[in-house]
Amino acid sequence: MSNGLNEDGLxxxxxxxxxxxxxxxxxxxxxxxxxxxxxxxxIGGSFHALCLSxxxxxxxxxxxxxxLLWAYxxxxxxxxxxxxxxxxxxxAAVAVLSGIIGLLTAIFLATKxxxxxxxxxxxxxxxxxxxxxAAYLLIQVFMQSGWYSRIAYYFGWIDKLEEFxxxxxxxxxxxxxxxxMWKEVPFIVLLIYPFILKLxxxxxxxxxxxxxTFSQTVRWVIIPILLPMWVGGMWVxxxxxxxxxxxxxxxxxxxxxxxxxxxxxxxxxxxxxxxPIAIAMNVVLAVISLLVGSLLIYMQMDWYKxxxxxx
Amino acid sequence: MVKKPLEITxxxxxxxxxxxxxxxxxxxxxxxxxxxxxLMPENWTIESWTYLFSISGRAFEGILNxxxxxxxxxxxxxVLGIPAARALAQNEFIGKNIVFSILLAPLxxxxxxxxxxxxxxxxxxxxxxxxxxxxxxxxLVTLPYFVATIWFQYRLMGKKLNEAASILGANEWKIxxxxxxxxxxxxxxxxxxxxxxxxxSQYLPTWIMSGGTLLTLPLVIFPYANSxxxxxxxxxxxxxxAPILLLLIIYFLLLRINNRKxxxxxx
Amino acid sequence: MHLDQVTIKIHQDSIxxxxxxxxxxxxxxxxxGPSGSGKTTLLKGIAGLLSLTSGRISWENGIGTxxxxxxxxxxFPHLTVLENIAFGLRVQGVATKERRLQAGNFxxxxxxxxxxxxxxxxxxxxxxxxxxxxxALILNPDLLLLDEPFASLDTSLREDxxxxxxxxxxRLGFSILWVTHYIDEALSIxxxxxxxxxxxxxxxxxxxxxxxxxxxxxxxxxxxxxxRFSKQQWQxxxxxxxxxxxxxxxxxxxxxxxxxxDEESQLPSxxxxxxxxxxxxxxxxxxxxxxxxxxxxxxxxSETLEVSTxxxxxxxxxxxxxxxxxxxxxxYWYSE
Numbered sequence: 001m002s003n004g005l006n007e008d009g010l011x012x013x014x015x016x017x018x019x020x021x022x023x024x025x026x027x028x029x030x031x032x033x034x035x036x037x038x039x040x041x042x043i044g045g046s047f048h049a050l051c052l053s054x055x056x057x058x059x060x061x062x063x064x065x066x067x068l069l070w071a072y073x074x075x076x077x078x079x080x081x082x083x084x085x086x087x088x089x090x091x092a093a094v095a096v097l098s099g100i101i102g103l104l105t106a107i108f109l110a111t112k113x114x115x116x117x118x119x120x121x122x123x124x125x126x127x128x129x130x131x132x133x134a135a136y137l138l139i140q141v142f143m144q145s146g147w148y149s150r151i152a153y154y155f156g157w158i159d160k161l162e163e164f165x166x167x168x169x170x171x172x173x174x175x176x177x178x179x180x181m182w183k184e185v186p187f188i189v190l191l192i193y194p195f196i197l198k199l200x201x202x203x204x205x206x207x208x209x210x211x212x213t214f215s216q217t218v219r220w221v222i223i224p225i226l227l228p229m230w231v232g233g234m235w236v237x238x239x240x241x242x243x244x245x246x247x248x249x250x251x252x253x254x255x256x257x258x259x260x261x262x263x264x265x266x267x268x269x270x271x272x273x274x275x276p277i278a279i280a281m282n283v284v285l286a287v288i289s290l291l292v293g294s295l296l297i298y299m300q301m302d303w304y305k306x307x308x309x310x311x
Numbered sequence: 312m313v314k315k316p317l318e319i320t321x322x323x324x325x326x327x328x329x330x331x332x333x334x335x336x337x338x339x340x341x342x343x344x345x346x347x348x349x350l351m352p353e354n355w356t357i358e359s360w361t362y363l364f365s366i367s368g369r370a371f372e373g374i375l376n377x378x379x380x381x382x383x384x385x386x387x388x389x390v391l392g393i394p395a396a397r398a399l400a401q402n403e404f405i406g407k408n409i410v411f412s413i414l415l416a417p418l419x420x421x422x423x424x425x426x427x428x429x430x431x432x433x434x435x436x437x438x439x440x441x442x443x444x445x446x447x448x449x450x451l452v453t454l455p456y457f458v459a460t461i462w463f464q465y466r467l468m469g470k471k472l473n474e475a476a477s478i479l480g481a482n483e484w485k486i487x488x489x490x491x492x493x494x495x496x497x498x499x500x501x502x503x504x505x506x507x508x509x510x511x512s513q514y515l516p517t518w519i520m521s522g523g524t525l526l527t528l529p530l531v532i533f534p535y536a537n538s539x540x541x542x543x544x545x546x547x548x549x550x551x552x553a554p555i556l557l558l559l560i561i562y563f564l565l566l567r568i569n570n571r572k573x574x575x576x577x578x
Numbered sequence: 579m580h581l582d583q584v585t586i587k588i589h590q591d592s593i594x595x596x597x598x599x600x601x602x603x604x605x606x607x608x609x610x611g612p613s614g615s616g617k618t619t620l621l622k623g624i625a626g627l628l629s630l631t632s633g634r635i636s637w638e639n640g641i642g643t644x645x646x647x648x649x650x651x652x653x654f655p656h657l658t659v660l661e662n663i664a665f666g667l668r669v670q671g672v673a674t675k676e677r678r679l680q681a682g683n684f685x686x687x688x689x690x691x692x693x694x695x696x697x698x699x700x701x702x703x704x705x706x707x708x709x710x711x712x713x714a715l716i717l718n719p720d721l722l723l724l725d726e727p728f729a730s731l732d733t734s735l736r737e738d739x740x741x742x743x744x745x746x747x748x749r750l751g752f753s754i755l756w757v758t759h760y761i762d763e764a765l766s767i768x769x770x771x772x773x774x775x776x777x778x779x780x781x782x783x784x785x786x787x788x789x790x791x792x793x794x795x796x797x798x799x800x801x802x803x804x805x806r807f808s809k810q811q812w813q814x815x816x817x818x819x820x821x822x823x824x825x826x827x828x829x830x831x832x833x834x835x836x837x838x839x840d841e842e843s844q845l846p847s848x849x850x851x852x853x854x855x856x857x858x859x860x861x862x863x864x865x866x867x868x869x870x871x872x873x874x875x876x877x878x879x880s881e882t883l884e885v886s887t888x889x890x891x892x893x894x895x896x897x898x899x900x901x902x903x904x905x906x907x908x909x910y911w912y913s914e
Contacts, residue, residue, distance in 0.1 A: 027402050030394030031410060034454065037391055038413050041451050042425045049428030101325070108322055122326055128555040130512025132529050133548045136536045137332040140339065140545070145347040147335040153348040161347050182329060203654070205627050209646035210666040210713065220668070224656045236418050243421025245515045246529075250536055260423065264515065267427070268523065275427075282424035289420045 046286065053279035071276035075284070083257040087242060088288060090173050090258070094180040095238035101181070102188025103230060107218060109189070110196045126186045131179075135250040138179045143168040169253040176256070179247045184237045191233045192226060199225055228300055235296055239289045243282070259285055339545035359546040370550055373531040376442075378554075380517070380527060381510040383446035384453055388506050391450070392457040393499075397491070399458075400465030401473070418455045425451070426519050433520065441521040448516040453506040460505065464498035465491075496569045504562045508555060579624075579642055579721050579753070584633035586616075586623045586777075593619040595777040596633065601721060603638060606747065606754045608764040611774035612800060617757045620774070621646060621723045624755070637720065645714030646723045649730055651706035653698035659709050660685070660694040666717045681716065687746065688712040704735045711743065715750070722747075724756045728763070736760075740767060761801065765789070773797050792912050795828055804884040806830040809911075811881065815904065816856040826911035833873060833886040835908040839901050854906035861899045876902065 053071050109120060126134060141147045149164035158164055168175040199222045207217040223230070248258035259281050267278035338352065339345065340359055345352035363370040399411055412419075426448050433444040468491070476486045492499075514529040523530070532547045579601045586594040593616045601607045611617050622628045624635060625646040635642075653662050660681050667677035685691050688708050698706055707727060714722060728736040744767050747754060758764055764771055764785065771788045773780045781793040792798040798806050809827045813820055839857065860878030867873075871887040874894055885902060887894065894900075 027398050028404060030398035034391040034395035034414055034458065035410055037450070038416065038454070041429055041447065042416055042422065043413070045425030045428035045432065045451075047428065048431060049424045052428065052431060105322065105325060108318065119322070119326065122330055126329060128508050128559065129552070130514070130529060132512065132514055132533060132536065133551055136544055136548060137336060140335050140541070141332045147331075147350075150348045150350050154350055182332075185325070186329070203652075205622070206648070206652045207665075208627055209625050209644075210669060211717070212665070212669040216669055220665070221654055221656075225654075239419050239421055243423050245423075246533075260421075260515075263423070268518070279424060279427055282421065282427065285421045286424050293419050 049279045050283060053276040053283065071280040074277060075280055079257070080281075083259050083262060084284060084288070086173070086257060087259040087285070090176055090180075090248075091238050091241040093177060094184060094241045095234040097177070098181050098184035098188050098237055099230060099234040102185045102233075103192065103223075103226075105185065106189045106193045106196045107222075109193060110200055111214075123186050123189050126183050127190060129183075130246070131183055131244060132246040132250070134183045135179045135247045138175065138182055139168050139251060142175060142178060168251055171253060171255060173248075173252060173256050175251040176248050176258075179251055180241055184241070187237065188230075188233050192230060195226055195229055196222065231296060235293060238292065242285050242289055336545045336548055339541045340549055343542050345541075359542040362543060363546050363550060369526060369531050370547070373526055373528040374550075374554065376525055377511055377527040377529075379442050380446050380449060380525070381507045383442060384449035384510040385503055385506050387446060387450040388454055388457040388502070392454055392502070393461055393495075396458045396461035396465055397487075400462050400468075401470055414458050415455045417451055422451060423515060423519070426516050430519050430522075441525040445517050445520040445525055445527075446510075448520045449510040449513055452513060452516060453509045456505045456509060457502040460498050460502035461495065464495055468494055497566060500562055500565050500569075504558060507558055511554065579638070580636045581624070582634050582636065584620075584623065584635070585631045586619055586628055587631040588619070588628070592631075593777050594623060597774075597777065597779055598633075599772065599779060599782075601753050601755055603720075604751045604753055605769045606744075606756060606767050608768035608771045609755060609757045609774055610759065610761075610764055610771060610800075613759075615774045616777040617774060618725055619777075621725050621755065621757060624721070625723055639720070642720040643717065644721045644723055645717055645719035647707075647710050647714050647725065647727050649726045651698070651703075651710040653706055653709055653713075655698055657697075658694065659690060659696050659698070659701070662698065662709055663688075663712050663716055665713060670717075684712060684716045689742070703731055704739060707731065707739065708742075715746075715752075719752060722752055722754045724754060724758075726758055727756075729759070736763070743767075773800065775800075790910055792830075794912065795914050798828075798830060798912065803830045804833045805836070807881065812909065815858050816854070816906065820906070822911055825913045827914050829909040829911045831904065831909045833884040835905065836883065836885040837903040837905075838874075838885060838887060839903045856904045856906070857901050858904065859899065859901045861897055862894055863896070865894050865896065876900065878902075 054068050105123065109116065109123070112119070129137075139146070143149075144161050144164045144166065146164075146168075149158065149161060152158045152164060167178065200217075203221045203225075204214070204217060207221055208214075212220070243260055245260040245264050248256065249261045249264070252258055252261065263278045263281035266274045266281070341355050341357060342352035343356055343358060344354060362368045395414060399407065399414075417425075429444075429448060429451075433439050433447075472490050472494075473486055476490050481489065511527075512529060513527075514533060517525060517527050517530060528547075528551055532544065532551065535544045535547060581597060581599045583596045583598055584594055585592060585596050597620065599607075609617055609620070619628065623630055625644045627646070653659075654665065657665065660678065663684060664672075664677040664681040667680060672680070682694060685694055688711070690705060690708060690712070693701065693705065698709070701709065711727070728739050731739065740763060756764075756767070768785050770782060771785055772782045773788065775796060781788060781797055783791075788797075789801060789803075792801060792803065795806065806828060807830075809820065809822065809829065812829055858878050860876040860883070862874050863877045863882065864875035865872050866875075868886070871889050872894055874885045874887065876883045876885055883902065
């Protein structure tokens with residue numbers, strides 16, 4: 001009798017355990033659709049495109065033999081390398097500048113009271129505005145016949161339209177930089193503001209009790225703890241800027257050879273023949289971002305290995 | 312103390328930098344002719360606005376297409392994103408970091424190349440219509456934002472409530488509907504808002520997936536922006552902001568309703 | 579350190595109400611009070627984290643320095659133990675080499691010699707709290723402010739840390755303002771104890787004064803003193819007017835001073851002169867064992883009393899009728 005009860009109990013226990021295990025697997029199943037989606041479309045798509053760029057058999061060289069890597073060989077020239085440098089340079093500049101300005105702004109906002117709420121709303125405005133229109137908005141004000149040059153004229157700072165500096169379609173990509181900053185500074189603020197708020201409330205009193213001023217607290221406590229998050233945000237900006245088309249297409253001068261613009265030009269203008277070139281250009285961009293990312297991840301792993309835990 | 316005025320000046324410059332460009336935009340949409348160096352134009356007209364809504368202006372078509380694609384993309388995000396965020400937040404397993412990085416990858420690696428590949432897939436499966444295939448591309452772009460937002464809220468929630476509900480005999484679905492979802496609402500709204508806004512602003516993915524034929528608003532606007540017809544582009548831009556503003560208002564309204572419900576319940 | 583009529587308001591609410599207090603050099607002053615009574619606010623005010631609405635702080639030697647340690651260790655997660663301890667020196671602009679040396683030497687007195695290069699998450703709770711204390715102490719504060727520093731640790735660890743800190747304090751000679759809600763903690767280290775209610779100091783005294791002679795029923799209640807009754811109730815038990823000043827209208831007696839007496843020995847022994855006493859009868863409601871014996875809850879008419887017995891041999895039974903002898907001289911009188 002008691003034995004039977006025990007067995008029943010055991011069965012019950014076994015059943016419960018099984019249910020719990022099953023539930024935990026069922027929970028894990030939830031990842032599958034999204035994971036398969038990403039594997040199939042993102043990784044599969046990239047891989048498929050890569051194959052398209054390599055195995056385009058219809059491109060046969062004069063000698064009659066297939067040249068699988070012709071697209072990549074064609075890219076091996078100084079002008080393309082220069083484009084790479086320009087694209088990476090502008091993306092890095094955008095990432096670092098908006099990272100720093102965004103961080104300072106977020107700290108500023110976090111130390112202000114509710115009376116400054118309206119400033120938050122202003123800083124969130126550009127989030128909802130697409131890059132295409134951001135580019136246009138800035139062209140509107142920064143070009144030589146734009147609104148700012150009119151204001152400058154009105155105040156008597158300039159007499160002629162030509163005296164206003166060339167900021168749109170300029171050689172140095174200043175217009176591109178400005179337009180990206182307009183979009184990405186608010187993005188960084190949006191991303192790190194809640195964390196800064198929490199870090200300040202967590203650490204300000206403690207650091208002050210040890211005699212530290214607010215700026216020391218920011219430099220020695222808040223920024224180091226925020227670092228992984230902040231650098232991650234800058235990486236997102238870097239990757240996005242590296243691959244984005246709209247802003248350089250609208251603001252950059254034709255001599256400013258941004259890779260996404262050139263790639264899309266090849267892709268949309270010259271038909272299937274030139275598609276491998278467009279893909280190859282994008283492959284280069286993806287690889288660069290991957291390399292930068294791997295470096296960052298390696299640095300963070302190294303950091304953790306030495307025992308630091310931040311979050 | 313010396314630092315303060317400098318700080319205020321810099322923030323002031325940044326605020327003007329963000330805010331000022333909107334002013335000439337509104338002005339331009341109501342004038343055809345505004346020569347340098349006038350601060351304000353002399354003649355006002357609503358010609359651009361009437362053109363927008365004419366057949367050749369294609370404003371309605373653009374809004375409709377944008378809306379359809381964004382709606383499908385949001386649906387896909389909900390179906391794919393919520394279970395994934397939940398599983399990632401509540402379980403520990405080997406390779407979790409890898410799975411997570413794959414889901415967030417489009418944020419960190421330029422995605423144009425995979426969209427070119429997807430377009431080639433889609434060509435072979437030509438029964439997929441443009442709306443669906445474009446929406447798939449948009450899901451690829453937006454899913455990381457959605458998953459990250461929902462995941463963060465799940466992490467804040469922790470597992471304790473689930474365990475409590477499970478001990479009280481609730482099954483998985485009931486736990487989700489009765490416990491998790493009500494707590495998830497704020498981040499669900501934020502995530503949805505991000506998905507809609509990001510989908511709504513895509514240019515390149517839409518162009519590539521539809522071969523430039525599915526005229527969402529950005530595709531309608533781009534040629535004008537390139538041509539330099541300031542008046543029409545300005546009107547289009549303002550039109551573009553309308554749905555975003557509407558979404559923002561809806562988002563805050565829903566958030567308020569949700570907050571009020573919660574505070575009422577807690578009383 | 580002297581606090582003179584200090585008031586601290588937060589959002590128009592007075593948290594601290596014109597409070598005056600002096601802490602002598604080398605003294606451990608324990609501050610006790612219910613939650614929300616303003617203990618933490620006072621500490622933050624003294625540490626300069628909150629500004630005083632009115633009143634002032636003065637020090638024997640001009641400008642005094644404070645160190646503040648919270649209940650949670652709050653160690654900087656990105657810094658090693660050594661760097662955490664050296665943080666205050668870094669703020670003061672001490673050169674890297676010099677501060678590493680100082681912090682390294684200081685580790686010894688913290689009994690953390692080999693843990694200098696660990697990160698906070700690699701330490702136990704007790705070690706973390708020691709680092710947190712060390713981080714404040716290395717700056718040689720005139721006054722160390724402790725906000726329930728060991729409350730989240732388990733009992734034995736707490737006791738170890740208390741005696742360690744006590745010895746360190748006696749050696750280095752700084753003074754401490756120590757907030758705690760543990761009565762045993764207060765009794766074992768305090769030179770003086772202050773009781774704070776609603777932002778006002780109610781009573782200051784040495785530990786025995788506070789525990790034996792509370793100034794008011796509020797304090798007696800806060801310290802959960804047993805057997806507190808009104809003068810009227812005592813008079814009912816003694817069946818006579820008690821010769822007491824008007825103001826002392828309540829009295830308490832420790833449960834050890836209540837004597838359970840056998841039926842036989844109940845008769846007063848006429849020969850020896852005993853003080854005034856009363857015998858009341860009741861029955862046992864609850865029996866709680868303790869280290870010395872048992873603590874009994876006795877119901878007598880409508881009142882309940884707490885009585886301690888010594889020795890384990892005789893186990894009291896529930897509902898058993900007993901008689902208790904109360905000596906008048908053992909009752910401590912205080913005012914309402």
